[in-house]
Amino acid sequence: MKHIKTIAFDADDTLWVNEPIFTKTRLQFETILSKYFEIDNNLEHQLYEVELKNLRLFGYGIKGFMLSMIESAIELTQHKITGADIQNVINLGKEMLTHPVELLPGIQENLEWLKDNYQLIVITKGDLWDQETKIARSGLADYFDHIEIVSEKNASTYRTILDRYQINPSDFLMIGNSLKSDILPVCEIGGHAIHIPFHDTWVHEKIDKHTIGDFSFYELDSIADLKAYLNKK
Amino acid sequence: MKHIKTIAFDADDTLWVNEPIFTKTRLQFETILSKYFEIDNNLEHQLYEVELKNLRLFGYGIKGFMLSMIESAIELTQHKITGADIQNVINLGKEMLTHPVELLPGIQENLEWLKDNYQLIVITKGDLWDQETKIARSGLADYFDHIEIVSEKNASTYRTILDRYQINPSDFLMIGNSLKSDILPVCEIGGHAIHIPFHDTWVHEKIDKHTIGDFSFYELDSIADLKAYLNKK
Missing domain, CATH: 3.40.50.1000 (HAD superfamily/HAD-like)
Structure with a gap:
């Protein structure tokens, strides 16, 4: 060569390291949603479906991921998610954006x-x-x-x-x-x-x-x- | 030359044309929030304050603007905004992203x-x-x-x-x-x-x-x- x-x-x-930060955030996202319904294995797939649908509009990156988490949360809780929990989801994204680079x-x-x-x-x-x-x-x-x-x-x-x-x-x-x-x-x-x-x-x-x-x-x-x-x- | x-x-x-699309969206955002409190001239300034605070994290662009609108909406309604209205805010941003280029x-x-x-x-x-x-x-x-x-x-x-x-x-x-x-x-x-x-x-x-x-x-x-x-x- x-x-x-x-x-x-x-x-x-x-x-x-990058993907493990997304993986950790997906778990924290599940914890927020677990107040509203029983989490099953399908949640990751449902979030991915929303991400994929939004990819054409948002492109790759954390901000698009944050917006897709918010949309999924609204849809999966049948609009019941509170403003405080939406803020918790935004905070998860903000932590990703300032995560130390390993x-x-x-x-x-x-x-x-x-x-x-x-x-x-x-x-x-x-x-x-x-x-x-x-x-x-x-x-x-x-x-x-x-x-x-x-x-x-x-x-x-x-x-x-x-x-x-x-x-x-x-x-x-x-x-x-x-x-x-x-x-x-x-x-x-x-x-x-x-x-x-x-x-x-x-x-x-x-x-x-x-x-x-x-x-x-x-x-x-x-x-x-x-x-x-x-x-x- | x-x-x-x-x-x-x-x-x-x-x-x-770009800024007029943001200006139009800010007005539509105010209409959504007007269900929750009386809108005064200060709202545009309050949204800008949130945008400015987030600029360091989000950079410029529509996705960051969408996230700042959502955060402002949560804060200004004292967490009372519904999931359906957050979705309406997201939809405003999506319209911006697909707005015809004039x-x-x-x-x-x-x-x-x-x-x-x-x-x-x-x-x-x-x-x-x-x-x-x-x-x-x-x-x-x-x-x-x-x-x-x-x-x-x-x-x-x-x-x-x-x-x-x-x-x-x-x-x-x-x-x-x-x-x-x-x-x-x-x-x-x-x-x-x-x-x-x-x-x-x-x-x-x-x-x-x-x-x-x-x-x-x-x-x-x-x-x-x-x-x-x-x-x-």
């Missing part, structure tokens, strides 16, 4: 040596404001030459970014935890990709491995294995 | 001849998803070489964008309706700026004209006067 010149990282659940193990050490040898980029999907404040709070901003926050990660998104910085796809490596957003579209445009799975994945990011088809990409257990991979032939 | 090579446009209330007079005709003579950029502040969908709905995307959606418009934002596209500030002209976001920071980095005031300006974007100090910029009544200005000496 000695020809790689640019390495791009996904952010959420690649550089730092870096994944080995990230900082690896960025330290990578930055002297490669052009480094963050390519992250989501809400502009959320992602910018997270990057600032992470303390990682200075390791990266460019930070790209996009509304969707598909082949055309990657093509635009590579064109902007005049990067040849064959010199480009993307590292991320989502097969759908980080691996498949990069393979489609002829780039290289490394999948580092994370234990907790939002259902919306899950795709069947068949979708990847004949594209080849590497899977590493953690960023600790990256140096060995890059130094291979 | 014959040396200008790149012209950047603000979007909201420069390319298309171009300002003369925009399309002027972009038509500008695109053959200048590099054109949109530089707009706000929510990534909102702004991208508005650009798509506006039908203007193809006139622009680059679209830059940023979380804040200050000197450093403009410097980053000009560096990215290797634009010399003295060849650069910014056109917008906000002295604070479109004119002052561009003057600060040595660029040129044209202010085209819009009749309805969010209080947060208002600055005292003194702040501009000794910087010089042009003010035009409408885009119809742009061609004459660009052809001057």
Whole structure:
């Protein structure tokens, strides 16, 4: 992999912990709603249905998630939820927005040596404001030459970014935890990709491995294995 | 102004109508709350106070505005607002998100001849998803070489964008309706700026004209006067 010149990282659940914060919030949301009806396993699915319906309007990110929690709460309590509990739901979202950024193990050490040898980029999907404040709070901003926050990660998104910085796809490596957003579209445009799975994945990011088809990409257990991979032939 | 090579446009209330949609929504919000208490002139100010407090967490855009309306409604009704009325507030926001994009007079005709003579950029502040969908709905995307959606418009934002596209500030002209976001920071980095005031300006974007100090910029009544200005000496 000695020809790689640019390495791009996904952010959420690649550089730092993200999905577990949503998972924890969903449980706290259930606790608020448990005053109104008996919670069953279906609640997570019902919330996801509302999120999915709103995605076209809200896009990704915590503010859209907050609005979807509020809408679900109104619907599932048959309009009985109190103003005080709606405020509790908003407060859950505000806690997410100020949650400390917890870096994944080995990230900082690896960025330290990578930055002297490669052009480094963050390519992250989501809400502009959320992602910018997270990057600032992470303390990682200075390791990266460019930070790209996009509304969707598909082949055309990657093509635009590579064109902007005049990067040849064959010199480009993307590292991320989502097969759908980080691996498949990069393979489609002829780039290289490394999948580092994370234990907790939002259902919306899950795709069947068949979708990847004949594209080849590497899977590493953690960023600790990256140096060995890059130094291979 | 014959040396200008790149012209950047603000979007909201420069390319298309925006603030009047917020103004209309604030009135509809007041109608919902008028069931709970007598509305006085102070309501708009109280909503702005909540918006301002939340700005640090939510950033600019409709989703943050929706959440601030909900929080204000809960606070101002002393938690008495019903779930059904919270849903009505959410529906107001959803209408904003799908509101038809109404171009300002003369925009399309002027972009038509500008695109053959200048590099054109949109530089707009706000929510990534909102702004991208508005650009798509506006039908203007193809006139622009680059679209830059940023979380804040200050000197450093403009410097980053000009560096990215290797634009010399003295060849650069910014056109917008906000002295604070479109004119002052561009003057600060040595660029040129044209202010085209819009009749309805969010209080947060208002600055005292003194702040501009000794910087010089042009003010035009409408885009119809742009061609004459660009052809001057």
